Amino acid sequence: MHHPKISGRNLSCIFTLLMMCYYSQMIGYACLALGVPGSNLKTTILKHATQERLYALIGLNLAALEVLLDYNIKNGIRLFRISSDLIPFGSSAAKSLPWRTHFAEALGQIGGKIRSSGMRVSMHPGQYTVLNALDPEVAKSAVLDLDYHCQVLDAMGLGPEHKLILHLGGAYGDSDAAKARFVSRWRDLNPAVQNRLVIENDDRIFTIRDVLDVSLRAGIPVVFDNLHNAVNPANPCQADLDWIREAAGTWKGYVGRQKIHYSQQDPGKRPGAHSPTIRVGPFLQYQEALGDVDIMLEVKDKNLSAIKCINCTSNRGIAALEVEWSRYKYAILERDANAYQAIRRLLKDKEAYPALEMYQLVEQALDKEPTAGSAANAAQHVWGYFKDRADKAEKRRWEAAMRRYQEGSGRLSAVKGVLQRLSMKYGENYLNSGYYFAL
């Protein structure tokens, strides 16, 4: 029998290919993106939620979601949480609207993009969806809310690997009874909902131990949330990785890949508050040990942190870093001219891939408050895009806002507001898809 020679190099290539097929950790973000024009969801207040208004909003929101998905695909983001606000009042005022059939085409198209790109999406009913409530009316609304979320994914033609994440609910002074009530209410759920449901530890009532207990009794996969566990620990001595390994067992035999929620504490805020951005250094330390687990980031700067973490965990080429730099540059110039120059130098070597170094310089710079001088300098650079196009009224508005800012009587946000309106009006895509207006 003839055996082809397999060199070490070939073996490692084969290994890499296998890893790409079977081991592809995804990193994603939740609900909304910064610096993506046309991706904002709209809603209304209940008082004004007429049928017509709801239809109009749903149409707009589906279009916005498609913009977001296109953006995700283009940027290599393959894990995403769809906002519950997609269908405003989806479990109450819009419940009787036949939005599934009315928007069947858009929903199908969205689902097609998700499937063909290999993206995995989820939805996450919030803290007000309390399945284990003592009040049966509250529990009934929770069921309706879960049905609504499930219907969104169903209507997109997405399989049960696209999950619904839920907290256990309230304790009502008797945590064991509350957990038992969750299990029994779960048993009564529609199987379509059951197949998608995943449970998560929260930051004040149910720890990861509680959630794993419920999982053992009902057979529900578990999402471990690191910050919730830090704030509301099951056992302060037990390492996150041990919980994550235990949670891994809850996914075996079910459709879907294990996922965790990862966030970092905002140092200036209440325990459990999400940080403005993910610090890439600590993230990498955490991520390295994880193995084949998807990571949903919960962080204020959303897609920015997702792209940062993706770029720092795989080599996507210098061009990917240059794209990022083009988005960050005016936000950096606004705060730190030295960092601006340092990053430009860093990106000169086209053979290198200095992702970590670049993002650490970005983080350093964004930590600084803009000085009046540096902010004005950056604003002048941005004004350069419009100074030859702006009409007289626009020039006046720019000059007035700038003068007031430099005199100390006006805010920087007013100056940037003028620039942003110009950028929208003139369709200056380079600025619209950058982070200068968002950070």
Place this chain on the structure above:
DNA sequence: CACCGTCAAGTCGCA
């Protein structure tokens, strides 16, 4: 056009 109170959900903790 900038500003800010309000919204929508339910539980829990603290006066």
Place this chain on the structure above:
DNA sequence: TGCGACTTGACGGTG
């Protein structure tokens, strides 16, 4: 007993 925090940005009315 009742109210504020939590979460979230955007709505929508005011000046």
